Amino acid sequence: AQSVSQHNHHVILSEAASLELGCNYSYGGTVNLFWYVQYPGQHLQLLLKYFSGDPLVKGIKGFEAEFIKSKFSFNLRKPSVQWSDTAEYFCAVFVRDDKIIFGKGTRLHILP
Amino acid sequence: ETGVTQTPRHLVMGMTNKKSLKCEQHLGHNAMYWYKQSAKKPLELMFVYSLEERVENNSVPSRFSPECPNSSLLNLHLHALQPEDSALYLCASSLGLSTGNTIYFGEGSWLTVV
Numbered sequence: 001a002q003s004v005s006q007h008n009h010h011v012i013l014s015e016a017a018s019l020e021l022g023c024n025y026s027y028g029g030t031v032n033l034f035w036y037v038q039y040p041g042q043h044l045q046l047l048l049k050y051f052s053g054d055p056l057v058k059g060i061k062g063f064e065a066e067f068i069k070s071k072f073s074f075n076l077r078k079p080s081v082q083w084s085d086t087a088e089y090f091c092a093v094f095v096r097d098d099k100i101i102f103g104k105g106t107r108l109h110i111l112p
Numbered sequence: 113e114t115g116v117t118q119t120p121r122h123l124v125m126g127m128t129n130k131k132s133l134k135c136e137q138h139l140g141h142n143a144m145y146w147y148k149q150s151a152k153k154p155l156e157l158m159f160v161y162s163l164e165e166r167v168e169n170n171s172v173p174s175r176f177s178p179e180c181p182n183s184s185l186l187n188l189h190l191h192a193l194q195p196e197d198s199a200l201y202l203c204a205s206s207l208g209l210s211t212g213n214t215i216y217f218g219e220g221s222w223l224t225v226v
Contacts, residue, residue, distance in 0.1 A: 044204075049214070
């Protein structure tokens with residue numbers, strides 16, 4: 001069955017630390033990949049997306065993600081986090097036009 | 113401000129009540145969605161509408177009944193819900209159903225069934 005796994009449910013980091021959130025999916029076909037972010041009290045927003053081309057995708061607020069097809073992974077990274085990055089992060093995979101699968105989300109808490 | 117507006121933001125209802133969640137998108141999109149977000153579970157896609165026609169129903173119980181009066185409105189009618197239906201219900205829209213289209217979410221409606 002198709003699924004999206006986010007390995008870390010809760011991550012706590014200090015400001016300026018580097019961040020990597022894991023995302024793996026199980027689907028053998030062509031996929032489009034997304035990371036969404038939900039800041040406290042706000043709606044889900046698109047952080048970045050991958051369709052094709054350069055597997056290293058840059059998004060808003062200094063985030064980037066790398067698509068590694070052989071590993072079925074799309075990990076999210078940021079070299080130096082800020083307190084304002086405290087949020088919940090969702091990895092999502094489009095497997096066909098009307099089906100998108102979300103991971104369970106990772107709560108990121110940045111200590112000031 | 114999001115282009116997708118959901119009302120009410122919070123709703124408490126009894127198991128015998130009938131209530132509705134409303135969603136309006138101001139983005140000129142053709143596709144709209146209802147998602148359910150429960151604690152510790154992935155976002156679940158409930159319904160997909162494209163050009164006012166339902167295209168996906170992911171085995172959702174009949175106590176949830178969607179209605180799409182026009183391409184910018186999507187309602188979710190609730191009747192005889194169970195406590196396990198308590199969750200955040202998210203409405204979303206996209207330009208079309210193509211996988212290349214970004215999905216824009218509303219702020220959600222928190223539903224508590226007592």
